[in-house]
Every structure is written in structure tokens, then in C-alpha cells.
Amino acid sequence: MTDDAFSCRCCGSRNRATVLDMGSVPLANDFVAPGDEVGDAFRAPLALVMCRDCCLIQLESLVDRERLFSNYLWVTGTSQAAAQHAPWLAQRLSDRYLETKGNVLVEIASNDGFFLRHYRDAGFRILGVDPSNVALDADAAGLTSIRGFFGSDIARDIVSKHGEANVIVARNVLGHSSELRDLIAGAALLLAEGGRFVIEHPYAYLMREEVQYDQIFHEHVSYPTVQSLANLLEQFNLKIVDVEFAPMNGGSVLLEAAHEGDPAPEAGLEMRAFENFIQLNEPEGWAGFRRAVHRQRDALRELLEQLADEGKVVVGYGAAAKCMTMLNYCYIDTKLVSAFGDANPRKQGLLCPGVRIPVVSPEDLVALNPDYILLGAWNLQTEIVKQFREEWGFQGKFICPVPMPEIL
Ligand SMILES: [Zn+2]
Structure with missing residues (x-):
């Protein structure tokens, strides 16, 4: 928990600059019952830094992830925006890939199975992975998910039992992962040749431009830009082949990655140039x-x-x-x-x-x-x-x- 323990979640560097220091605050999911005097007593520092080497914006210190997610209260299905987004995304993935790539879809952080149900209805063979108690609801509804934090171990397990995945979806999860490198390593392992790794995450550009500092809380470990994500994916021989905006969570980036050798050309180069022009990937720009x-x-x-x-x-x-x-x-x-x-x-x-x-x-x-x-x-x-x-x-x-x- 001390500053000295910091090493960049993307490149391992210890060289960072402060973006915003919010002091010590309670955990955002520590809701307590009336009369409970201690349930929300825990405080942890909340400081955002940028790695000076790979430009990934991230929390300087982390709270133990079991502590964060064991009592997770966010349920995807309660939001109307999700209710509209899920069928749209399922249809898009089915139109693009069901015939050409194959039908095995793995969703990382499948939560209550809300999106899994839509992928299944769109024709995919589905498998979810989720660490939280909320996923029990998905199992009860027949939307199978593996309980755990997705990474290279679970990826190997899925490959041996179910084979590789044609489509991997990670919505709103990269930012939550304290083991970001292992998550991407797992996706690279699990992704079939020619497959697509679909990533959706809140865009740090909009956080900066629209002062969305409430995006910053202990569960959100990193705040990627297209450039920092490209840097991360590159380490695992993945490249961005499609990128666009999605109107979720105050403005998100929806991008697709493929193996380095995939015939699809690299995408998002203009966005990276734009980001660099507006100093999004430099501490001074914040x-x-x-x-x-x-x-x-x-x-x-x-x-x-x-x-x-x-x-x-x-x-x-x-x-x-x-x-x-x-x-x-x-x-x-x-x-x-x-x-x-x-x-x-x-x-x-x-x-x-x-x-x-x-x-x-x-x-x-x-x-x-x-x-x-x-x-x-x-x-x-x-x-x-x-x-x-x-x-x-x-x-x-x-x-x-x-x-x-x-x-x-
Ligand atoms: Zn770094």
C-alpha cells in the first residue's frame, strides 16, 4: 500500500507523475446497515498517476481485490442503458463474426449474465468468467460462468476443456484489473487464430475533457487511452484492428484486437496521433x-x-x-x-x-x-x-x- 510498492501495471516501471491526489477515502461499495459503526471505517489512498515510460494512467496504490469484489453490488441488468446496449453489441458481433470466425464466445467479467444471455440468443456458444457473488445469479439462470479472476491460468483451463475462443469480450473490465498484464496474457492465449478480442472501456480522454473524476475509485485501477492500450496489447503480440466510440459509462471506446499476424490492418493510428497532439499521454496535459x-x-x-x-x-x-x-x-x-x-x-x-x-x-x-x-x-x-x-x-x-x- 505504500508508494514504494508502485510498479506500472503495464510495463513495470516505477517512474510516474501524479495526475490527481484525492486523499484517503472509503471503498465505494462499502455500503453499511444502519447501526453498523465499523463496516465503512476502512480508508485507502486514492491517487492517480501516469507512468512516465508507457503513459498508462493508473492508481498509485491498490486495495486487495478480494476485499473489493467479494461484496460487489453492481448488477449489469439494472441499467436501462445496458438493456439497450446488450442486444446492439450481440447483434454486431454476430453479424461480424458468427459465420466468419466461429461461434465460441467467452466474456470476461460476465457479472449477472445479462450480456451472456444476449450473446447466446444471437447464436454464440457462451462461457462467462466472473469473480463476484453476483455471478451466482447467472448460474441460476443457466448462463454458465467460471468463478474467478480471468488470467492466464483460467485461459489455459478453458482452452483444455472447451477449446480456444473465436470472440472474447471484456466490457468495462480492463480498468478494474489489478493484474492487467496477466489478463491480456490470458486473452492472447485463449484467442483463436483469426479471432477478435473485443474491449470496451471508459475513455480517459472524456474523463479529462468532461471532468468525470468520479470515474476514479479504488476498483478502477487503470484509465486507458488508445495509445496506452496499444502499448499494452503490443507486449502480447496483439494489435488494434478496429476502434470507435460507444455511448456507455459517460463515453467509452469500443475496440477490437487481433493477433499480430492477422491480415486485418492496424487501426486507431489517427486517434493515437490526436491523443499525442492534445498531450493526453503526458502528465503535463492533465x-x-x-x-x-x-x-x-x-x-x-x-x-x-x-x-x-x-x-x-x-x-x-x-x-x-x-x-x-x-x-x-x-x-x-x-x-x-x-x-x-x-x-x-x-x-x-x-x-x-x-x-x-x-x-x-x-x-x-x-x-x-x-x-x-x-x-x-x-x-x-x-x-x-x-x-x-x-x-x-x-x-x-x-x-x-x-x-x-x-x-x-
Ligand atoms: Zn508503464
Whole structure:
């Protein structure tokens, strides 16, 4: 946990520069029951650094991954955005590869099996891999997954029992992996000749440009750019052959990698040139981001304190892990936000880690007659606003916290 233990998760270098230091904060998934005085007492440093050698942006120190994921509360199927994205991605992969590459699809971090079901329905033979307790739901629904952290050991195991994979999907998982090199090594081992390794991850460019610092929490170990990802893949003889944007998680990159010898030409070279032009892969290029985060924190606190002084009822909606970082970093507790709504029943009845704001159902939130709702999951803003207006008749206002707090 000390700084001296740092070595880059991509290249092993110890040479790094600080991008943003957020101090010591609770873990974003340490929701506690009322009366539990110790369940969220753990604090860990949260500092973002950039490797000066391979430019991968990553956390300086890590929390033990069993500690992070054993009580994981994120369930893919609860998001409407995922509900739209899953059939789209399944159809795209089926159109592109089912006939030409083969039908074995392995999903890394398959969570509750929500996407697996769509890949299966699109015609693939599916296998998931996931370390968390949430995957038990997938097994119960007949969407088989191997319990564990995907890496070269599990990859070898899959190859011996099921053969190589034609398509490997890793959505939103590279950033979570503390063993990034082993994950990529496993994918390279498992990927059949001519196969595609499909990677989707939040794009550090958008985090910088839109001040999405709530993407930074202990589970998110690294924050790839196209350049840093290309550097990583290259070490395992993989190359990027397709890259585009996807509107998930505040803006993601969807890219496909293939073995070095694949006939498909390398893609994403223009994006890498653009990234270098805007200094995305240099520590100096992040100074403005650091200043913007400090400004955002001051502005959000000022706004919420002003509303509290005016006697307004302010609540939040979307107790996403990302939001917990922002609440703790900005010291927002029940004096400023009296309750947080969340559609995930696993979170309802618990208290937000550190700041101890109670989490309630959306219906109970509306029953509090709030004047303002702070959008915790601002990336799902459109669907949340629509739902509150149309389903629950909410007449008040919304506060979108990033890039700078804004009343809607
Ligand atoms: Zn490095």
C-alpha cells in the first residue's frame, strides 16, 4: 500500500507523475446497515498517476481485490442503458463474426449474465468468467460462468476443456484489473487464430475533457487511452484492428484486437496521433483537469450549502460506486443531501459509505417531496429525468454535478 510498492501495471516501471491526489477515502461499495459503526471505517489512498515510460494512467496504490469484489453490488441488468446496449453489441458481433470466425464466445467479467444471455440468443456458444457473488445469479439462470479472476491460468483451463475462443469480450473490465498484464496474457492465449478480442472501456480522454473524476475509485485501477492500450496489447503480440466510440459509462471506446499476424490492418493510428497532439499521454496535459476538479468540488459544495440555507429538500439519485467517491471527496453528508434513491434493491436500506446518507427506493425518494435531485449516475441522466417526470410525477429540479454543477 505504500508508494514504494508502485510498479506500472503495464510495463513495470516505477517512474510516474501524479495526475490527481484525492486523499484517503472509503471503498465505494462499502455500503453499511444502519447501526453498523465499523463496516465503512476502512480508508485507502486514492491517487492517480501516469507512468512516465508507457503513459498508462493508473492508481498509485491498490486495495486487495478480494476485499473489493467479494461484496460487489453492481448488477449489469439494472441499467436501462445496458438493456439497450446488450442486444446492439450481440447483434454486431454476430453479424461480424458468427459465420466468419466461429461461434465460441467467452466474456470476461460476465457479472449477472445479462450480456451472456444476449450473446447466446444471437447464436454464440457462451462461457462467462466472473469473480463476484453476483455471478451466482447467472448460474441460476443457466448462463454458465467460471468463478474467478480471468488470467492466464483460467485461459489455459478453458482452452483444455472447451477449446480456444473465436470472440472474447471484456466490457468495462480492463480498468478494474489489478493484474492487467496477466489478463491480456490470458486473452492472447485463449484467442483463436483469426479471432477478435473485443474491449470496451471508459475513455480517459472524456474523463479529462468532461471532468468525470468520479470515474476514479479504488476498483478502477487503470484509465486507458488508445495509445496506452496499444502499448499494452503490443507486449502480447496483439494489435488494434478496429476502434470507435460507444455511448456507455459517460463515453467509452469500443475496440477490437487481433493477433499480430492477422491480415486485418492496424487501426486507431489517427486517434493515437490526436491523443499525442492534445498531450493526453503526458502528465503535463492533465494540469487543467486537476484544477477543474478542485473548482468543481468548491462549486458543488457552495451550491448545496446555499440550498440547505434556503431550507430546500435536496436528495440524490443513483448511488453508483462512482458517486460515492464524489460524495466523500466533496464531504457531502446528510446535512446537504438527506437521502439517496437507487433502483438496486441490494442497496436500499443501507447507508452510503463514509458520508452515511441513507439509500431508499425511487418511490420512497419521491415521497420525501424533494426540491432538488442530485444526479449520482449523471451518465444515465436522460433516462432518469424521463422516469422521474413521467412515472413518478416529479416536479422539482435536477442537479448534474459534472463537468461543473448545473441545475436542470
Ligand atoms: Zn508503464
